[in-house]
Amino acid sequence: MTHEPHCHDFQKGAADALNNDQLQELLNRTLKNGFQKKRLNGMARLPEYDQLRDQARDLKNHILDHLDAYLERFELEVQKAGGHMHWAEDGDQARAIIGDICKKVGAKTVTKGKSMIAEEIDLNDYLAEQGIEPIETDLGEYIIQLRNELPSHIIAPAFHLSKNQVAETFREHHQHLDADRSLEEPTTLLNEARKELRDRFLKADVGITGANFLVAETGTAMIVTNEGNGDLTQCLPPVHIALTSIDKVVPTLEDATLLLRLLARTATGQEQSVYNTFFTGPKREGDLDGPDEFHIVLLDNGRTELLGSEFRDILRCIRCGACINHCPVYGVTSGHAYGWVYPGPMGSVLTPFFVGIEEAHLLPSASTFCGRCQDVCPVRIPLPDLLRNWRNRAFAVGKPGGAQRLALKVWAMLAQRPGLYHVTARFKIWAMKSLAGKRGHFKWFIGAGGWTKARDLPAPQGGTFQSRYQKGER
Amino acid sequence: MEQISPRIGLFVTCLVDLMRPSVGFAALRLLERAGAEVVVPPEQTCCGQPAYNSGDVEDARAIAKTVIEAFEGFDVVVAPSGSCTGMIVEHYAKLFENDPTWKARADNLSGRTQELTQFLAQHLDLNEISAQFDGSVTYHDSCAGLRELGIKDQPRKLLATVDGLVLKEMDDIESCCGFGGLFSIKYPDVSGAIVDKKASNVEAAETDLLSGGDLGCLMNVAGKLKRRGSNVRVYHIAEILAGMTDVPALGEDEA
Numbered sequence: 001m002t003h004e005p006h007c008h009d010f011q012k013g014a015a016d017a018l019n020n021d022q023l024q025e026l027l028n029r030t031l032k033n034g035f036q037k038k039r040l041n042g043m044a045r046l047p048e049y050d051q052l053r054d055q056a057r058d059l060k061n062h063i064l065d066h067l068d069a070y071l072e073r074f075e076l077e078v079q080k081a082g083g084h085m086h087w088a089e090d091g092d093q094a095r096a097i098i099g100d101i102c103k104k105v106g107a108k109t110v111t112k113g114k115s116m117i118a119e120e121i122d123l124n125d126y127l128a129e130q131g132i133e134p135i136e137t138d139l140g141e142y143i144i145q146l147r148n149e150l151p152s153h154i155i156a157p158a159f160h161l162s163k164n165q166v167a168e169t170f171r172e173h174h175q176h177l178d179a180d181r182s183l184e185e186p187t188t189l190l191n192e193a194r195k196e197l198r199d200r201f202l203k204a205d206v207g208i209t210g211a212n213f214l215v216a217e218t219g220t221a222m223i224v225t226n227e228g229n230g231d232l233t234q235c236l237p238p239v240h241i242a243l244t245s246i247d248k249v250v251p252t253l254e255d256a257t258l259l260l261r262l263l264a265r266t267a268t269g270q271e272q273s274v275y276n277t278f279f280t281g282p283k284r285e286g287d288l289d290g291p292d293e294f295h296i297v298l299l300d301n302g303r304t305e306l307l308g309s310e311f312r313d314i315l316r317c318i319r320c321g322a323c324i325n326h327c328p329v330y331g332v333t334s335g336h337a338y339g340w341v342y343p344g345p346m347g348s349v350l351t352p353f354f355v356g357i358e359e360a361h362l363l364p365s366a367s368t369f370c371g372r373c374q375d376v377c378p379v380r381i382p383l384p385d386l387l388r389n390w391r392n393r394a395f396a397v398g399k400p401g402g403a404q405r406l407a408l409k410v411w412a413m414l415a416q417r418p419g420l421y422h423v424t425a426r427f428k429i430w431a432m433k434s435l436a437g438k439r440g441h442f443k444w445f446i447g448a449g450g451w452t453k454a455r456d457l458p459a460p461q462g463g464t465f466q467s468r469y470q471k472g473e474r
Numbered sequence: 475m476e477q478i479s480p481r482i483g484l485f486v487t488c489l490v491d492l493m494r495p496s497v498g499f500a501a502l503r504l505l506e507r508a509g510a511e512v513v514v515p516p517e518q519t520c521c522g523q524p525a526y527n528s529g530d531v532e533d534a535r536a537i538a539k540t541v542i543e544a545f546e547g548f549d550v551v552v553a554p555s556g557s558c559t560g561m562i563v564e565h566y567a568k569l570f571e572n573d574p575t576w577k578a579r580a581d582n583l584s585g586r587t588q589e590l591t592q593f594l595a596q597h598l599d600l601n602e603i604s605a606q607f608d609g610s611v612t613y614h615d616s617c618a619g620l621r622e623l624g625i626k627d628q629p630r631k632l633l634a635t636v637d638g639l640v641l642k643e644m645d646d647i648e649s650c651c652g653f654g655g656l657f658s659i660k661y662p663d664v665s666g667a668i669v670d671k672k673a674s675n676v677e678a679a680e681t682d683l684l685s686g687g688d689l690g691c692l693m694n695v696a697g698k699l700k701r702r703g704s705n706v707r708v709y710h711i712a713e714i715l716a717g718m719t720d721v722p723a724l725g726e727d728e729a
């Protein structure tokens with residue numbers, strides 16, 4: 001599916017989600033009792049968790065300070081190991097590089113491990129246009145590919161779907177299978193997908209994966225999965241491409257393990273993900289398996305610009321999803337409302353950068369600034385501060401505009417003139433109190449129709465504090 | 475217990491000034507009981523969060539300056555709100571990164587400012603509270619208080635001194651109520667869905683009262699509780715500690 005951003009439709013996307021009872025039930029159940037609880041359990045078994053977070057933050061900051069050096073070392077080691085290194089400035093370049101590699105080997109089908117970078121550059125669409133069939137092999141990605149949808153979560157792409165919806169999707173797309181088969185259990189769904197995919201793994205001409213980390217000292221790319229699909233994608237086809245971005249590099253294997261310990265625990269509460277796969281170069285003599293060609297496509301896509309901006313800290317992100325799992329807004333809107341590839345707090349920091357603040361200005365303001373994202377982030381990214389930086393940029397280009405901006409400006413003018421402010425306040429409260437009479441709340445109030453659609457508006461007690469205090473009341 | 479008799483500037487906050495002066499009077503009484511001389515400078519309006527959180531840095535800066543000026547010269551500044559205190563303590567200095575003179579003044583104010591329960595828990599002789607409330611209370615930690623200022627034990631310690639009061643914690647206690655200031659106006663439906671969860675957690679705690687330290691959050695949850703037809707009554711913690719639960723609760727009709 002083409003990822004035309006529709007972030008400006010956040011309100012509508014949110015409304016659709018709010019009106020979807022099945023989705024609300026799903027979010028309620030799976031966030032708090034799923035992801036949130038699992039993270040707590042994971043942390044509880046690691047007393048030094050907070051200390052590791054500090055280390056991870058410092059490590060990532062160090063890497064960002066010396067990014068060029070580590071990337072150069074990584075390139076050198078990739079080449080030493082017999083791999084090919086490709087630098088891609090933007091999505092167009094990355095797509096063209098991948099297209100060329102595929103064409104050179106006459107690829108008809110490509111298996112794909114889960115990769116958010118592939119989503120970022122809309123890779124599937126491009127491959128399809130080139131006559132190459134992309135086959136997603138991560139269960140969640142496979143499901144949303146069948147449904148032609150965007151992922152709704154960075155580590156659980158089909159997070160917005162219930163078991164029954166997945167079963168329906170499978171019935172619709174796997175018509176060659178017995179129509180009366182039972183698809184009640186998650187394991188039956190998984191087994192069906194596995195069976196469907198097995199053949200395709202074997203026949204694929206190229207395998208494309210992402211990478212969680214790139215190890216500079218060894219030229220190794222590594223991925224974590226819980227399904228093992230990444231390994232099959234990487235080692236069965238004759239060509240393996242790891243599509244990744246420059247912020248994934250770490251100096252040493254030991255550094256990678258520090259981040260791995262945090263990643264698994266924070267994301268899913270696991271001590272380790274089920275499969276942690278390190279790949280270095282193509283198949284060597286004597287190796288039983290592995291690709292004949294190994295390519296790294298390293299995407300910048302503006303990240304070096306982020307590096308020099310007030311959003312630099314977001315480049316520490318290790319894509320664990322915790323900020324998303326704990327965000328009260330995501331908790332009721334789900335991921336599609338955000339209108340592009342990355343949802344939740346980390347998404348609201350990244351998306352405006354990729355699609356422009358004009359398009360995405362609603363995202364940074366769709367936060368209560370509750371700060372829980374920052375609280376749970378394993379690399380201590382100050383997400384609310386970064387969202388605020390976007391709000392500042394949005395305000396500077398006239399967002400919000402219209403009545404909202406005018407109201408804010410009038411209020412701000414008054415707030416700087418205490419004398420005038422207090423007179424106006426007294427009058428407003430007198431009017432509001434007169435309307436309320438002895439009633440303690442309004443069911444509807446002029447200018448607060450949105451608020452009172454969902455809840456009552458408590459009425460003022462009567463008189464401002466300042467006026468009553470000046471009159472001597474204590 | 476530190477023995478002091480400081481001169482305190484009470485930052486009433488705009489919501490208390492407009493919507494619920496009893497919280498301001500309760501704060502006043504409690505601070506005086508702590509042995510302080512309390513002054514309410516008339517030059518105060520709002521901490522500036524509506525502008526600051528809308529990206530209107532220029533106005534936020536101008537409003538911050540009026541607050542800094544209004545509270546110059548007090549030993550301590552106290553506000554009955556974690557959110558407004560957080561704004562002063564955590565954010566004012568950021569507004570003046572390029573202005574050393576004002577940054578110094580902002581830092582200075584930040585160092586003197588405390589949220590009400592922070593101050594009371596530290597300075598009030600707990601025997602002095604002598605409030606009574608026969609019933610159960612659940613407490614909502616507002617996000618700014620909890621995560622910016624680390625306020626969690628202080629209100630509980632203070633509530634424990636109230637005769638007859640039983641504290642019962644609600645489920646999912648660290649989650650936001652969905653208020654977020656202007657957020658609740660800009661995204662009323664999203665905010666409404668978030669506060670619905672909070673209100674149902676409050677109801678499930680089966681208490682007589684909901685309390686908290688931030689009027690914005692309390693208005694939000696009280697409005698939702700009313701809409702849901704709940705009987706849980708809502709008071710700011712200052713009102714409970716000052717024994718002022720005889721005034722109608724938030725959102726409640728006058729007799």
Ligand code: SF4
Nearest residue numbers: 317318320321323377
């Ligand atoms: S911003 Fe932090 S919490 Fe969110 S996905 Fe990235 S690392 Fe995880």
